[in-house]
Amino acid sequence: MARDPILLTPGPTPVPPEIREVMSRPIPHHRTPEFQAVLKEVAAGLKRVFRTEQDVLILTSSGTGAMEAAVVNLLSPGETAFVIQGGKFGERWAEICRGYGIRVVPFNSPWGRPLDLNRASEEAAKDPSIRAVFSTLCETSTGVAYDIRGLRQAIGPKPLLVVDAISGLGVDPFEMDGWGVDAAVSGSQKGLMLPPGLAFIALSPRGWEAAERSGSPRYYFDLRLAREAWKEADTPFTPGISLIVGLAESLKRIQAGGLDQVLELNRRNAEAVRQAVKGLGLELYTDPSCASNGVTSVKVPAGIDGKELLKRLRKEEGIVLAGGQGKELAGKVFRIATMGAIGPEEIRAGLAALEKVLVQMGWKAPALK
Numbered sequence: 001m002a003r004d005p006i007l008l009t010p011g012p013t014p015v016p017p018e019i020r021e022v023m024s025r026p027i028p029h030h031r032t033p034e035f036q037a038v039l040k041e042v043a044a045g046l047k048r049v050f051r052t053e054q055d056v057l058i059l060t061s062s063g064t065g066a067m068e069a070a071v072v073n074l075l076s077p078g079e080t081a082f083v084i085q086g087g088k089f090g091e092r093w094a095e096i097c098r099g100y101g102i103r104v105v106p107f108n109s110p111w112g113r114p115l116d117l118n119r120a121s122e123e124a125a126k127d128p129s130i131r132a133v134f135s136t137l138c139e140t141s142t143g144v145a146y147d148i149r150g151l152r153q154a155i156g157p158k159p160l161l162v163v164d165a166i167s168g169l170g171v172d173p174f175e176m177d178g179w180g181v182d183a184a185v186s187g188s189q190k191g192l193m194l195p196p197g198l199a200f201i202a203l204s205p206r207g208w209e210a211a212e213r214s215g216s217p218r219y220y221f222d223l224r225l226a227r228e229a230w231k232e233a234d235t236p237f238t239p240g241i242s243l244i245v246g247l248a249e250s251l252k253r254i255q256a257g258g259l260d261q262v263l264e265l266n267r268r269n270a271e272a273v274r275q276a277v278k279g280l281g282l283e284l285y286t287d288p289s290c291a292s293n294g295v296t297s298v299k300v301p302a303g304i305d306g307k308e309l310l311k312r313l314r315k316e317e318g319i320v321l322a323g324g325q326g327k328e329l330a331g332k333v334f335r336i337a338t339m340g341a342i343g344p345e346e347i348r349a350g351l352a353a354l355e356k357v358l359v360q361m362g363w364k365a366p367a368l369k
């Protein structure tokens with residue numbers, strides 16, 4: 001195949017050439033004024049993308065590291081977490097909490113459907129021991145964007161609100177401060193157009209109070225260390241230097257047109273994918289009323305082997321789509337991302353290849369039967 005494969009996956013997403021170029025330059029030492037200037041620049045840019053006045057700390061790990069950091073810094077063993085579970089990543093919050101001896105009250109939200117805020121409010125009110133509520137912004141496994149502002153209103157001001165915005169940041173609307181979020185986490189390989197390897201976390205003032213008190217074991221992810229170092233434009237351990245150099249470039253790219261424009265482009269691209277998919281006679285998995293700007297889940301049509309479809313797209317067409325995750329969705333859906341640097345050209349190529357391979361596999365659109 002002549003060209004590089006096109007990633008239409010919700011992480012990793014394609015890394016634009018100008019970002020790859022800056023990351024391939026000779027590596028600076030991290031404890032130098034040169035690199036500290038880069039850290040200060042990304043510190044300001046990250047605040048704008050999180051829409052927060054708080055420090056957004058950089059951790060060198062995949063996104064899940066920041067999820068774990070949120071749990072160990074906010075809660076102590078024996079405390080109670082209310083976890084919105086409407087897909088694989090909501091379940092991950094519950095798994096991390098249990099791993100640290102935190103009591104989990106799961107709130108099962110039907111996959112692919114919007115959050116029932118009235119029911120969430122009722123359920124959360126039943127247990128006064130709830131210290132923190134955990135949700136995803138974009139539940140990448142289904143393509144649902146949850147109503148985080150509504151969730152804060154539903155649970156009231158008391159519990160801490162913790163949001164996994166790993167795939168939603170810079171993709172779906174998100175206002176950390178404006179929506180009363182106490183901890184927000186993200187990662188580098190989704191909307192920020194970087195390779196995997198960096199995670200981000202910001203805490204509200206209440207979140208920091210919790211971090212001072214938490215009795216959970218922590219060392220690498222002790223955010224108090226990261227915050228102290230951050231004051232001096234430093235990190236407690238060797239950071240992912242080259243990725244941070246790339247991050248400065250990625251944030252510049254986002255700021256060039258402004259974050260709102262990026263969100264709007266993603267929204268239009270996702271809408272175009274949904275329309276095109278329906279035009280092909282395929283069915284969307286996710287309720288369009290809660291569909292994320294960043295990922296669209298499509299049902300594998302009857303009579304088509306979902307795994308074979310993705311394999312042929314990858315091998316014969318150089319188009320990489322994501323499959324369904326977990327027992328619930330493996331082989332039943334495939335997912336098309338519209339985040340980061342994925343634009344109309346990549347989407348057109350992806351959809352054309354999808355139609356071609358489906359037809360080769362003997363699929364007939366309902367209207368053509």
Ligand SMILES: *Cc1c(COP(=O)(O)O)cnc(C)c1O
Pocket residue numbers: 010011062063064065089136138139140164165166167187196
């Ligand atoms: C990708 C993703 C993660 C996991 O991130 P890793 O970088 O693989 O650790 C967690 N939550 C959501 C919503 C994601 O999309």
